[in-house]
Amino acid sequence: MKKIAILTDSNCGISPQEGKEQGIYILPMPVIIQEQIFYEGYEINEQQFYERLQNGNSVTTSQPSAGVVMESWERLLEHYGEVVYIPMSSSLSGSCQTAQLLAEEERFRGRVHVVDNHRISVTQAQSVYDAKRMAKQGYSGEMIRKTLEKEAMNATIYITVDSLTYLKKGGRITTAASLLGTALNLKPILTIQGGKLDAYAKCRGMKTAFKKMCQALDAELEERFYDLYKQGRLKAGIASTWMEPEKLAMFRQELKEHYPDMECIYMPLTMSIGAHIGPGGLGIGLVGVHAEK
Missing domain, CATH: 3.30.1180.10 (Hypothetical Protein Tm841; Chain: A;domain 3)
Known part of the structure; x- marks a missing residue:
């Protein structure tokens, strides 16, 4: 049976430490403050972020670069047979559509499964937990993707x-x-x-x-x-x-x-x-x- 890695982004609210403890991989979202990029949960914490926001600093958001996403997949595929990637909702960001296009590359096709189940925050986190349980129960990566997308509106x-x-x-x-x-x-x-x-x-x-x-x-x-x-x-x-x-x-x-x-x-x-x-x-x-x- 192929081992399956569950990867999500920090929009789910699961911290890097919590993810590590639960065997869930977290891709940090970039925030741009005064034209400098910081990665959520790694290079800036909540208190630092909101202090800068309240002090009038210029703050914008961005999706992870294609290079960062693909590097994450490549690292995981060195140890796992498949990757299920659960980014934030495609209705709120272009990161999901970008990942779906990247997953069509020959080296990722059939091995990386990008889930668009239209969620964010607590609801996205629940999708991640469901995916982790399904992987333990023997679901394939494609079965996990289809199940999460079918249950998206719950x-x-x-x-x-x-x-x-x-x-x-x-x-x-x-x-x-x-x-x-x-x-x-x-x-x-x-x-x-x-x-x-x-x-x-x-x-x-x-x-x-x-x-x-x-x-x-x-x-x-x-x-x-x-x-x-x-x-x-x-x-x-x-x-x-x-x-x-x-x-x-x-x-x-x-x-x-x-x-x-x-x-x-x-x-x-x-x-x-x-x-x-x-x-x-x-x-x-x-x-x-x-x-x-």
């Missing part, structure tokens, strides 16, 4: 931001809307369904936004996630950008109390997201778990 995410400053900087809202929203303490809620980011609602204050997001999850739980919930194959997830530990602990506890019969998992939101929404951002979601054989 996930939903809602995100709110603490400050409108970074959405304004990124051109996602106007200066006037930012000023008005800040004055009224408005918190926009965004939703990710199948990788696509859309506006969902606006609330006054983070606590109200959190309750609104929980209500949105409840509605989905009663409909499209009901069967997964009844089968015990549904998890609740929470993720955040840089936030006061006490505030994050409060939200984590509230989500756990809201869904007492579900496992609640936490992941930090990647710097690729933090660059666009700033510190204090909060996301919650539901994600299905692949059934055991």
Whole structure:
């Protein structure tokens, strides 16, 4: 039986150390600060990143270079028969499409399987964990890819931001809307369904936004996630950008109390997201778990 390596990118929220402990390989995403490239989790940590962001440094994001991706595959193929690569959703970045093209090269064809299951953060991390379990159960790389893509839509995410400053900087809202929203303490809620980011609602204050997001999850739980919930194959997830530990602990506890019969998992939101929404951002979601054989 061919050994299978599971490779993902740091957008899933799994740290390099956690990945090492679990036998999962993490490709760090590059962030560009004042025209200098840093690799998430290796050359810059969360605190350093958000300090620079809040100090007004120019921050942009990028996908891993083709060379970095192929070098990662080549190193893994020296020790494994196949590689399953799970990058962030193709709807949010071009990195997945680039990897799919690279995987068509003769040296990688049939050995590297690029998964586009339209996920990011906690939901992407669950795909990685599912892939790891399937590899242990004897699935081939191609079977893992097909399964993850088939189950891609068993996930939903809602995100709110603490400050409108970074959405304004990124051109996602106007200066006037930012000023008005800040004055009224408005918190926009965004939703990710199948990788696509859309506006969902606006609330006054983070606590109200959190309750609104929980209500949105409840509605989905009663409909499209009901069967997964009844089968015990549904998890609740929470993720955040840089936030006061006490505030994050409060939200984590509230989500756990809201869904007492579900496992609640936490992941930090990647710097690729933090660059666009700033510190204090909060996301919650539901994600299905692949059934055991």
